[in-house]
Amino acid sequence: MFVERKVKDFINIDPLQTGGRLTEDAKRMLLEWGDGYSVCDFCTGDLHAIKNPPIADFVEELANFLGCDIARVTHGAREGKFMVMHSLAKKDGVVVVDSNAHYTTYVSAERAGLKVVEVENTGYPEYKVVEERFEDAIREGKRRGEVVLAVLTYPDGNYGNLPNVKAVVEICHDRGVSVLLNCAYSVGRMKVKADELGVDFVVGSGHKSMASSGPVGVLGLFEDYAKLVLRRSERFKNKEVELLGCSVRGVPLMTLMASFDHVRERVKVWDEEVKKANWFVKEFESLGFELLGEKPHRHDLLHFKTDKLYEISKRVKRGGYFLYDELKKRRIHGVKPGRTKSIKLSTYMVPRDDLKKVLEAFEEILEKYSAKGSP
Amino acid sequence: MFVERKVKDFINIDPLQTGGRLTEDAKRMLLEWGDGYSVCDFCTGDLHAIKNPPIADFVEELANFLGCDIARVTHGAREGKFMVMHSLAKKDGVVVVDSNAHYTTYVSAERAGLKVVEVENTGYPEYKVVEERFEDAIREGKRRGEVVLAVLTYPDGNYGNLPNVKAVVEICHDRGVSVLLNCAYSVGRMKVKADELGVDFVVGSGHKSMASSGPVGVLGLFEDYAKLVLRRSERFKNKEVELLGCSVRGVPLMTLMASFDHVRERVKVWDEEVKKANWFVKEFESLGFELLGEKPHRHDLLHFKTDKLYEISKRVKRGGYFLYDELKKRRIHGVKPGRTKSIKLSTYMVPRDDLKKVLEAFEEILEKYSAKGSP
Numbered sequence: 015m016f017v018e019r020k021v022k023d024f025i026n027i028d029p030l031q032t033g034g035r036l037t038e039d040a041k042r043m044l045l046e047w048g049d050g051y052s053v054c055d056f057c058t059g060d061l062h063a064i065k066n067p068p069i070a071d072f073v074e075e076l077a078n079f080l081g082c083d084i085a086r087v088t089h090g091a092r093e094g095k096f097m098v099m100h101s102l103a104k105k106d107g108v109v110v111v112d113s114n115a116h117y118t119t120y121v122s123a124e125r126a127g128l129k130v131v132e133v134e135n136t137g138y139p140e141y142k143v144v145e146e147r148f149e150d151a152i153r154e155g156k157r158r159g160e161v162v163l164a165v166l167t168y169p170d171g172n173y174g175n176l177p178n179v180k181a182v183v184e185i186c187h188d189r190g191v192s193v194l195l196n197c198a199y200s201v202g203r204m205k206v207k208a209d210e211l212g213v214d215f216v217v218g219s220g221h222k223s224m225a226s227s228g229p230v231g232v233l234g235l236f237e238d239y240a241k242l243v244l245r246r247s248e249r250f251k252n253k254e255v256e257l258l259g260c261s262v263r264g265v266p267l268m269t270l271m272a273s274f275d276h277v278r279e280r281v282k283v284w285d286e287e288v289k290k291a292n293w294f295v296k297e298f299e300s301l302g303f304e305l306l307g308e309k310p311h312r313h314d315l316l317h318f319k320t321d322k323l324y325e326i327s328k329r330v331k332r333g334g335y336f337l338y339d340e341l342k343k344r345r346i347h348g349v350k351p352g353r354t355k356s357i358k359l360s361t362y363m364v365p366r367d368d369l370k371k372v373l374e375a376f377e378e379i380l381e382k383y384s385a386k387g388s389p
Numbered sequence: 390m391f392v393e394r395k396v397k398d399f400i401n402i403d404p405l406q407t408g409g410r411l412t413e414d415a416k417r418m419l420l421e422w423g424d425g426y427s428v429c430d431f432c433t434g435d436l437h438a439i440k441n442p443p444i445a446d447f448v449e450e451l452a453n454f455l456g457c458d459i460a461r462v463t464h465g466a467r468e469g470k471f472m473v474m475h476s477l478a479k480k481d482g483v484v485v486v487d488s489n490a491h492y493t494t495y496v497s498a499e500r501a502g503l504k505v506v507e508v509e510n511t512g513y514p515e516y517k518v519v520e521e522r523f524e525d526a527i528r529e530g531k532r533r534g535e536v537v538l539a540v541l542t543y544p545d546g547n548y549g550n551l552p553n554v555k556a557v558v559e560i561c562h563d564r565g566v567s568v569l570l571n572c573a574y575s576v577g578r579m580k581v582k583a584d585e586l587g588v589d590f591v592v593g594s595g596h597k598s599m600a601s602s603g604p605v606g607v608l609g610l611f612e613d614y615a616k617l618v619l620r621r622s623e624r625f626k627n628k629e630v631e632l633l634g635c636s637v638r639g640v641p642l643m644t645l646m647a648s649f650d651h652v653r654e655r656v657k658v659w660d661e662e663v664k665k666a667n668w669f670v671k672e673f674e675s676l677g678f679e680l681l682g683e684k685p686h687r688h689d690l691l692h693f694k695t696d697k698l699y700e701i702s703k704r705v706k707r708g709g710y711f712l713y714d715e716l717k718k719r720r721i722h723g724v725k726p727g728r729t730k731s732i733k734l735s736t737y738m739v740p741r742d743d744l745k746k747v748l749e750a751f752e753e754i755l756e757k758y759s760a761k762g763s764p
Contacts, residue, residue, distance in 0.1 A: 015650050016414045017442045017643070019421050021430055034425020039391045044419040046394050048644070050409020050596030050603050055396055055722070067392045089464050089604070092633045100500075117625050118633050124622055125475075125630045221425025221639055228425050228639020229464070229604075247499055250492050255500045258467045259493050264596055264603020266639055268392070269423070275390055347430070 021347040025368045028348030029171065029315050032362035033203055033223035037276045040225060040269035047268040054263060059252045061260035061267075062086065072271045079278065080216055081207030082234030086244065086254075087262050087270070091198040092118035094217035094233035097256040098194055099126040099163060101243040106159030110151045110191065112143045112177065114170030119196060128162065131155040139306055139319075143167075143177035148185045161189075166213075167196045168206075172358070173307030174199070174315030183212040192239070198222045199315060201232065202277045203362065204284040208234050215239065220266060225273035230266035280363075287314055290369070291361045297373050301380060306356065314362040323354040326383040337379065344375045396722040400743045403723030404546065404690050407737035408578055408598035412651045415600060415644035422643040429638060434627045436635035436642075437461060447646045454653060455591050456582030457609030461619065461629075462637050462645070466573040467493035469592035469608035472631040473569055474501040474538060476618040481534030485526045485566065487518045487552065489545030494571060503537065506530040514681055514694075518542075518552035523560045536564075541588075542571045543581075547733070548682030549574070549690030558587040567614070573597045574690060576607065577652045578737065579659040583609050590614065595641060600648035605641035655738075662689055665744070666736045672748050676755060681731065689737040698729040701758040712754065719750045 026032060036044075047053060047067070056066045062073050069087075077085035088094040095118065099109060103126045111119050113132045123130050133151045136142045148164065155161040164186045169176045179195060186193045194215040197206050201218030202225070208216040216234040220226030235243060244254050253259040291314045295305050304319040305311065327334045338351040349357050361369055401407060411419075422428060422442070431441045437448050444462075452460035463469040470493065474484060478501045486494050488507045498505050508526045511517045523539065530536040539561045544551045554570060561568045569590040572581050576593030577600070583591040591609040595601030610618060619629050628634040666689045670680050679694040680686065702709045713726040724732050736744055 015647055016417050017421070017646070019427060019430070020441065022421070028426075028430075030426045030429055031424065034427075036423050036425075041420060041423060042391050044423050044640070045416060046392070046397070048411050048416060048419050048602050049406065050411075050594075050599075050601055051403075051405045052394060052397075052409075053603070054405055055394070055403075056726070066395065089636075090638070096633060117622075117628060120624055121622050121628050121630055121633050124624070125633065219425075224425075226425055227423050228428070229637055229641075230639075247492075247496050249495055249499070253492060253496050255496055258471055258496050258500060261464075262604055263465070264605075264641055265419070266604075266641070271392070272390055351431070 024345045024347035025364065025371060026347050027359040027361065027364060027372060029358050029360040030222065031348065032314070032360040032364060033199070033225070034221040034228070035225060035363070036227065036269060037225050037273045039276075040227070040272040043268040043272040044227065044265055047265045051263060053265070053267060061263055067268065067271070069267065069271070072274065075274070076232060077234060080201065080218070080232065080234030081209040081211075082216065083236045084234070084240050084244070086233045086257065087267055088217070088231040088233050089229045089261060090221065090231035091196060091217040091219040092116075092122055093261070094231055095119060095165065095194065095196065096122040096125055097233065098215050098243055099123055099128055101245070101256055102162040102192075103128055104160055104162055107162040108155040108159045110148065110155050110161055110164040112165070112167055112170070114141060114143060114172055114175060115165060115167045116171055116196065116198065119165050119167070129158055131158065139304065140175070140308055141173045141306060142175055142308060145178050145181035145185065148182050152186065152189050152191055161191050163194055164191050165194045165196060169199055169313045169315060171199055171315060173317050174311060174313035175308045176312050179211045179213065187212070198231075199313070203281065203287070203314070205281050220270045224270055224277050226270040227266040230262050230270050287362055288312055290366060291316060294361050294369050294373070298376070301373070301376055314360045315358070316361065317356060317358045319356050320354060322380060323357070327354040330383065336383070340379045340382075341375060344371070346372055346375055399720045399722035400739065400746060401722050402734040402736065402739060402747060404733050404735040405597065406723065407689070407735040407739060408574070408600070409596040409603070410600060410738070411602065411644060412600050412648045414651075415602070415647040418643040418647040419602065419640055422640045426638060428640070428642060436638055442643065442646070444642065444646070447649065450649070451607060452609060455576065455593070455607065455609030456584040456586075457591065458611045459609070459615050459619070461608045461632065462642055463592070463606040463608050464604045464636060465596065465606035466571060466592040466594040467491075467497055468636070469606055470494060470540065470569065470571065471497040471500055472608065473590050473618055474498055474503055476620070476631055477537040477567075478503055479535055479537055482537040483530040483534045485523065485530050485536055485539040487540070487542055487545070489516065489518060489547055489550060490540060490542045491546055491571065491573065494540050494542070504533055506533065514679065515550070515683055516548045516681060517550055517683060520553050520556035520560065523557050527561065527564045527566055536566050538569055539566050540569045540571060544574055544688045544690060546574055546690060548692050549686060549688035550683045551687050554586045554588065562587070574688070578656065578662070578689070580656050595645045599645055599652050601645040602641040605637050605645050662737060663687055665741060666691060669736050669744050669748070673751070676748070676751055689735045690733070691736065692731060692733045694731050695729060697755060698732070702729040705758065711758070715754045715757075716750060719746070721747055721750055
């Protein structure tokens, strides 16, 4: 069976996808290493120690890239979070998380048997993490049990907000709480150095932000915690328990490796991406929409309040799907079907000319459905 | 960066790899769906419910193929085992496993905080699982805690032995213990129907036996346990906790789907593969080697005691690596470098002509290093 991808030649502004498009090298890797377990051609018992293909070297460079002592390849950011939480879990354990956290942060905690205490954001319109509120949350967490970890989302996938990491770390460390930074949308897009930021763990996503096939992610940590999180099996001394021996034993890892040079280069021109995002915000707002999240924005993940589209959806036959239909006609992919009250998109690595077409598309759609000329 | 695979045109008899070679459709899928998170183009919140690409349909057919009520895609057999063990885990929980179990069965139990009680095999030369010994093991398990699961390996990766599943199931069920069948080397090669065999869970491996890229696996189960193992998050009602929401959100799943028609056909000609394996055993033993494991053999995973090779290794400069060197020269891949006391290989889907070349190679190597003519 072969299934064609419907949107492959579309302009893609899907927040989940703009950072995960493969490089040409990664595409070549796919065919070269596609066969099951081919990365294990010369395995000596530990995926991260394989020399041919050069996984061991890559993992070392990855640790350096993350500003950590040690790195591991995971199936994704969520699996990295679970590994850490599961290792740190205790009876009556509590995780403190910012309320912009990805749903998998909550589900990881739930799977690890940990309670969650949330740090509220500022609400509409900026939904910012208030760093100082981690104090209260830790206090509340300690009332409910033992706080084993704090998770900060950097940035969150909903608003693209970048909280002040150092401020949160200072509060947490002062209270004996370690910090995991969820960088699913930053590692591979912008510079993230765990040592400079002071966090204890960092997780990233290959498919979301490192030009890789899914599923693959990264985990960075330091010697102190490695003993616990990367503990080895009592019976099988070269097998790490939390990885069940080996994690991504297949081709997504090879795409991560293939794209790594490109990724290291592209984080250097992140400022250009932020400029482009803010240019888009300005243009898009001029159509009568409103950016949610931090302003000025410091990330390509954009969330707009789109009342005008919602108003249209209430009076057209297809309801909320009218927008999806119109964008599809114009070969634009990435706005969730059915959604009109607010929409999320990403400008990351989308050429300015394509973004202009997106702006034109929305302008046309508003015009077409304007009260006067509505079909 | 691009890395070439060294052994791609070699005759491949690696037990880890013969069942994971991609179909042509799967190769096309790789490029079509390689970009990170492209399978999520039209996601509505649950990987297994995605209609385009037709993942939902596939998962339903997969359940049917496994003889189960429900199927899930996992990162591999080990991750399926851990999901089940983690769901069933209790304080002082015990898992009973056959001693031919893959190391990941032990590591999964360790990660889930479960003790392991082993069912001894018969030892040299057949290393067979003695089904009746599950009785004693369960009794021992109950002395040590609460037996939450039995795991049977079908076949094991060391000898390719196929134990009597129904006999084990009867013993376990009579004692209130559920059975997980580890089919990493059977689902996708031979017919496995969980309902006919009576097991409660079945796990399989895409990269090992279903012509798929790694990492991907399958889990089959029934309604009764689905409520527990596939329990949904309290907060996010459409997210399954043990899958952290979604598992293989990427291209390995697409290769599994692409190869599924082929896989369903190839299990029908399994008898031919077993015949070929036994033909190979006869020829290989005629060189002075001895098959370990069940005789006659019922699987393509072959393990030979190779004293003659070990004797050579003791008197040549490269030691155990001489065999690897000689096979490499002849473009034969799959025997573990350094190994000579015993070697493991697989004949699965290796053309008879290629297997003849393998036999000739070993004959030549023995001749070359015979006491008289030794280099």
